[in-house]
Each structure stands twice: as structure tokens, then as C-alpha cells.
Amino acid sequence: MSIDTDTARKVAHLARIKVAEDDLPELASELSNILTFMEQLGEVDVDGVEPMTSVTPMRLKRRVDEVTDGNYQDKILKNAPDAREGFFAVPKVVE
Amino acid sequence: MSLNTLKISEARDALRRGDVTSVELTQACLSAIDGAGALNLWSTPTPELAQAQAVAADARIKAGDAPDLCGIPMGVKDIFATKGVATQAGSNILAGFKPEYESTVTQNLWDAGAVMLGKLSMDEFAMGSSNETACGGAAVNPWKVDEFQRAPGGSSGGSAAAVAADLCLGATGTDTGGSIRQPAAFTGITGIKPTYGRCSRWGIVAYASSLDQAGPMTKDVRDAAIMLNAMCSYDPKDSTSADFAVPDFEAALTGDIRGKKIGIPKEYRIDGMPDEIAALWDDGIAMMRDAGAEIVDISLPHTKYALPAYYVIAPAEASSNLARYDGVRFGHRASLAKGEGIDDMYAKTRAEGFGPEVQRRVMIGTYVLSAGFYDAYYNKARKVRALIKRDFDQVFADGIDAILTPATPSSAFALGEMKDADPVKMYLNDVFTVTLNLAGLPGVSVPVGLDKKGLPLGLQLIGRPWEEGALLNQALVLEQAAGFTHKPQKWW
Numbered sequence: 350m351s352i353d354t355d356t357a358r359k360v361a362h363l364a365r366i367k368v369a370e371d372d373l374p375e376l377a378s379e380l381s382n383i384l385t386f387m388e389q390l391g392e393v394d395v396d397g398v399e400p401m402t403s404v405t406p407m408r409l410k411r412r413v414d415e416v417t418d419g420n421y422q423d424k425i426l427k428n429a430p431d432a433r434e435g436f437f438a439v440p441k442v443v444e
Numbered sequence: 445m446s447l448n449t450l451k452i453s454e455a456r457d458a459l460r461r462g463d464v465t466s467v468e469l470t471q472a473c474l475s476a477i478d479g480a481g482a483l484n485l486w487s488t489p490t491p492e493l494a495q496a497q498a499v500a501a502d503a504r505i506k507a508g509d510a511p512d513l514c515g516i517p518m519g520v521k522d523i524f525a526t527k528g529v530a531t532q533a534g535s536n537i538l539a540g541f542k543p544e545y546e547s548t549v550t551q552n553l554w555d556a557g558a559v560m561l562g563k564l565s566m567d568e569f570a571m572g573s574s575n576e577t578a579c580g581g582a583a584v585n586p587w588k589v590d591e592f593q594r595a596p597g598g599s600s601g602g603s604a605a606a607v608a609a610d611l612c613l614g615a616t617g618t619d620t621g622g623s624i625r626q627p628a629a630f631t632g633i634t635g636i637k638p639t640y641g642r643c644s645r646w647g648i649v650a651y652a653s654s655l656d657q658a659g660p661m662t663k664d665v666r667d668a669a670i671m672l673n674a675m676c677s678y679d680p681k682d683s684t685s686a687d688f689a690v691p692d693f694e695a696a697l698t699g700d701i702r703g704k705k706i707g708i709p710k711e712y713r714i715d716g717m718p719d720e721i722a723a724l725w726d727d728g729i730a731m732m733r734d735a736g737a738e739i740v741d742i743s744l745p746h747t748k749y750a751l752p753a754y755y756v757i758a759p760a761e762a763s764s765n766l767a768r769y770d771g772v773r774f775g776h777r778a779s780l781a782k783g784e785g786i787d788d789m790y791a792k793t794r795a796e797g798f799g800p801e802v803q804r805r806v807m808i809g810t811y812v813l814s815a816g817f818y819d820a821y822y823n824k825a826r827k828v829r830a831l832i833k834r835d836f837d838q839v840f841a842d843g844i845d846a847i848l849t850p851a852t853p854s855s856a857f858a859l860g861e862m863k864d865a866d867p868v869k870m871y872l873n874d875v876f877t878v879t880l881n882l883a884g885l886p887g888v889s890v891p892v893g894l895d896k897k898g899l900p901l902g903l904q905l906i907g908r909p910w911e912e913g914a915l916l917n918q919a920l921v922l923e924q925a926a927g928f929t930h931k932p933q934k935w936w
Binding site: 352356357360361362363364365366367368376379380382383384386387388389390391392393395398399400401402403404405407409410412421424425427428429430431437439440441442 | 540541542543544639640641654680683684686687746748749751752753755756763767770771772773774775776777780784785786787788789790791792794795798803804806807808810811812814821823824825826827828829830831833866867868871882883884909
């Protein structure tokens with residue numbers, strides 16, 4: 350499977366990583382190389398095999414649905430690049 | 445002898461006898477670190493914290509309340525969240541991040557009285573096999589045998605190099621596809637990745653959550669057993685943490701493996717395997733046989749597909765895990781030009797903050813998870829993963845106790861040597877290690893010999909799930925038979 354420039358642009362957008370237009374052909378070729386390497390998986394017969402979800406058969410634990418932690422807004426906001434009045438601040442989202 | 449060259453077991457016994465104090469031990473390490481700037485291993489040294497912890501440890505030892513690690517100076521891979529201490533995971537996107545919480549694994553170490561010397565360099569987000577993608581620049585392997593500086597391996601390269609250079613008595617690592625075992629082999633030390641679920645992942649910066657596992661990197665097998673005991677615990681804050689009792693791993697080190705069945709998988713004899721690696725493996729087989737183990741040829745037929753499956757699954761999980769780095773809650777945020785909105789903020793922040801390899805993997809992960817390709821790549825890889833695990837399940841069901849393989853396809857390469865290589869070529873470093881992560885199994889890398897250049901080479905033992913004690917005992921036998929006592933010559 351070969352990735353063209355348009356697909357590379359689309360993937361970069363989906364990943365929310367800005368890639369300059371001039372860099373797209375090289376990115377497309379790098380991604381194509383990696384995907385070519387993965388094509389080997391096509392050789393494997395996986396008929397009737399369930400996709401693995403967990404390496405160890407373990408049931409997720411259940412617990413009582415109650416609040417056990419919290420009330421530290423200041424700690425949550427401490428590392429924010431921009432926090433104001435108890436909130437994370439971001440550029441305007443809705444016009 | 446300088447105190448920083450002690451092993452954990454030796455330091456523990458000396459501390460308990462009162463022959464040495466943690467303050468002295470810690471000072472010896474801090475001095476060694478000061479003199480090792482050329483290795484570029486420490487992303488954030490914490491000497492003041494270390495001194496304070498050492499004083500507290502000495503008081504605890506004096507009071508007779510001293511767990512094994514009490515007073516032992518350690519390094520911490522910069523992937524573990526450490527409260528109030530910069531935690532960057534080798535990435536510019538986490539510039540300035542100081543967690544408000546402590547990871548479970550490091551908390552376990554501090555609860556046991558261990559001393560933190562600082563945070564250690566790593567490949568960005570643990571994606572790499574050379575430690576060259578670290579935002580602070582490449583970490584340097586203390587092993588130098590010619591004009592070239594060498595990579596310590598990765599992603600836990602700073603941890604491996606710091607232990608090998610005697611800058612700390614032990615260090616934490618994490619292993620997603622070989623990131624403990626490959627750097628351990630490149631630096632002539634011991635590293636174990638326990639069974640998935642043994643160590644809590646809480647507070648470890650996530651790369652690929654179904655594969656990531658923490659483990660110790662130490663000067664020998666006994667130290668690995670001691671340190672692993674302190675790191676493991678059941679943790680309700682990690683839903684994949686195993687609620688099993690943690691046995692005494694050191695007590696399992698009997699040195700007796702008579703009658704144990706050691707499997708030798710034919711699929712690991714890959715095309716183009718260097719003669720030195722093949723010879724080392726044969727030596728290891730002879731050592732295990734001489735110790736009374738039964739050597740059994742086995743087959744793990746899907747081995748060949750482990751790397752491609754890994755390089756679908758790990759980037760897929762990474763693309764999801766790394767979505768959190770958006771410039772809103774922590775770390776770097778790009779400055780915006782007039783008229784740019786929140787989407788520009790995300791895309792510019794991530795372009796500036798992530799290095800090229802991380803960007804590549806996030807985009808590959810995005811692609812294999814995108815509509816139309818999810819079944820062809822991601823689900824296919826997960827099915828192949830199930831078959832890889834089934835291969836191991838079958839040989840263990842047939843009575844195999846452990847599997848012996850090489851740890852790496854080569855000794856440490858020179859810094860920059862892989863720079864122009866295709867990313868896929870770098871991925872081949874993980875060829876012997878990655879299968880275990882996919883199957884969730886424990887694996888240990890033990891230094892066994894030197895190559896012609898004089899660089900260390902390691903062998904890997906793969907154990908049954910949850911049987912780290914037996915695995916470490918087999919590793920001890922290999923260590924004793926190999927008698928590897930080489931140390932890097934100090935040049936830094």
C-alpha cells in the first residue's frame with residue numbers, strides 16, 4: 350500500500366500535526382516504506398482467530414460507584430500553559 | 445574502592461552492618477555524576493533531594509527499620525512521574541512539566557527508603573533503540589573501544605549507561621518492545637521486564653499501554669531480584685495491574701536449574717545473524733546444559749511477524765495516548781499568529797513539540813486506525829498477536845521452563861551510525877525482544893561476553909508468565925557460568 354501526498358496530508362491533519370506542504374512527499378514516502386514492512390502480516394492465516402484484547406485473561410475489577418478522589422483544581426491547573434479563573438484557557442472555539 | 449561501584453546487595457549488607465552510611469554512598473554517586481557530564485545521561489539531577497532522602501534513610505537504618513532498598517541511591521528514567529521534579533519523557537512537548545503526583549513504581553521505591561539521584565535520559569516517549577531521539581541530545585554509552593562514541597541503546601539508554609558507569613546502584617527502566625533488555629545488553633548490565641501487570645503503569649508516561657511495563661536495570665541478577673521486589677505491587681489505580689501476591693524473588697535464587705527444560709527457538713536464528721551472536725548463543729546453550737538443564741529445540745512459528753505486528757499495534761496505541769498533548773493542560777503550547785484558532789494551536793504545538801520519530805509513529809498509528817484500514821492493519825495485527833502468544837502458550841504447555849535467545853542482533857552501534865538508515869532498519873533492533881511484549885511474558889537480558897571490538901553482548905531468557913523468580917534463577921546460572929565481570933574503561 351503506497352501513500353500519496355494527499356493521503357499524507359489527510360493523515361497529518363487527522364493526527365493534528367502541522368506538516369509543511371513541501372515536506373509532504375518525503376513524509377508520504379517514509380510512511381509508505383513502513384506500511385510496506387507491515388504488509389508481511391498479509392501472509393498470516395488468521396481465519397477464526399479473535400483479535401487479542403488483553404495478554405492476561407483478567408476480569409476488570411468492579412468497585413462501588415462513588416467519588417474517592419478530587420477537589421484539587423489548583424493542582425490540575427498548575428501545569429497549564431494558560432489557566433485563568435479556575436479554567437484552562439484556549440483560543441476562541443466558537444465564533 | 446569507590447562506594448558508587450557497589451552492587452545493591454553489597455551496599456544493603458554494608459549499610460545494615462553500619463560499615464557505611466547512605467549519606468556517604470549517595471555522596472559517592474553524586475560525585476561520580478558530577479564527573480560524568482560527557483555522557484549526558486541525566487535530564488534532571490536531584491542532588492538536594494538525594495541528600496535529604498539519604499539522611500532520612502540513615503535514621504531509618506539506625507532505627508532497625510530498613511527494607512532492602514533503604515539508603516540505596518537510584519536513577520529514575522524520565523518517563524516516571526515524580527512529584528515536583530521535571531518529567532519530560534525525553535520530549536520538548538512536556539517542557540516545564542512538573543507532576544503534582546508520584547508514579548506508583550517510584551512511590552514504592554521511596555517507601556522502601558531508596559534515594560533518588562535524578563531523572564535519566566531516554567528516547568522521546570520511549571520510541572527508539574538508540575537514545576538519540578531524546579530532547580536533551582543523545583546519551584552516550586560508557587563503553588568506548590575506538591574513536592567512536594556509542595549509543596547505549598534505547599529507550600532506557602540513560603538508565604543503562606548510568607548503571608554501567610557506576611553513577612547509581614540501580615535504575616528504573618520501561619520496556620515496550622525491548623527498551624530495558626536492549627540497552628542492558630548494549631552496556632553490559634542486567635535488565636528484566638516482568639510479566640505485563642506486575643508493575644503498576646500508573647504515573648508512567650504512556651507509549652503503548654498494552655505493551656508498556658516497568659522493570660529494574662542493575663549490575664547483576666541478584667540486584668535485579670531485589671529491586672524488582674520493591675517495584676512490583678498490585679495497584680487499583682491501574683486496571684491492568686495484577687492482583688497477585690509478589691513472591692520473594694531473591695529467595696528464588698538457588699543457582700539450581702537441574703532438570704529444567706530450556707527451549708531454543710529455531711526461528712530466532714535469523715538470516716544474516718552475525719557469527720559472533722550465533723557463537724554467543726551457542727556458548728549460552730552449553731552453559732545451561734552444563735548446569736544440568738535439558739536443552740530442547742522448539743518452534744515459535746509466528747516469530748517473523750512479531751515486528752510488523754508490533755509496529756502496527758504500538759503506533760496505534762501511541763497515536764491515541766499522545767492525543768493528550770494538545771497544548772491545553774500541560775507542557776508546550778505554540779504561540780499563535782493573529783487569526784489562528786484552536787485547530788492551529790493543536791497542529792502547531794504538536795509539530796513543534798514532537799520530534800520526527802514520534803511524529804512518524806503517531807501518523808502511522810492514525811493511519812492504521814483510520815476508517816477503511818482498521819480491519820486491514822490494526823485488527824489483523826491483533827489477530828497475529830494472538831497467534832504469537834499461542835506459540836508461547838504451546839511450548840510452555842509442552843513443559844518448557846524458559847527460552848534462551850540472543851538479546852540483540854549486534855553490539856552497540858556508534859552514535860549517528862543509524863542516522864540515515866531507514867526507520868525500519870532501526871526497528872530490527874527489537875527483533876528478539878518484541879515478541880515477549882506482544883505475549884506479555886517476562887524476559888531478562890544478561891551480559892555474557894564481549895565481541896571482537898570489546899563491546900558487551902547479552903543473551904535473553906524468556907520465562908513463563910508470573911514466574912520471574914524462576915526466570916531470575918535461570919539468569920543467575922547463566923551469569924555465574926559466563927562470569928562476565930568486564931567494566932567500561934573510564935574515559936569521560
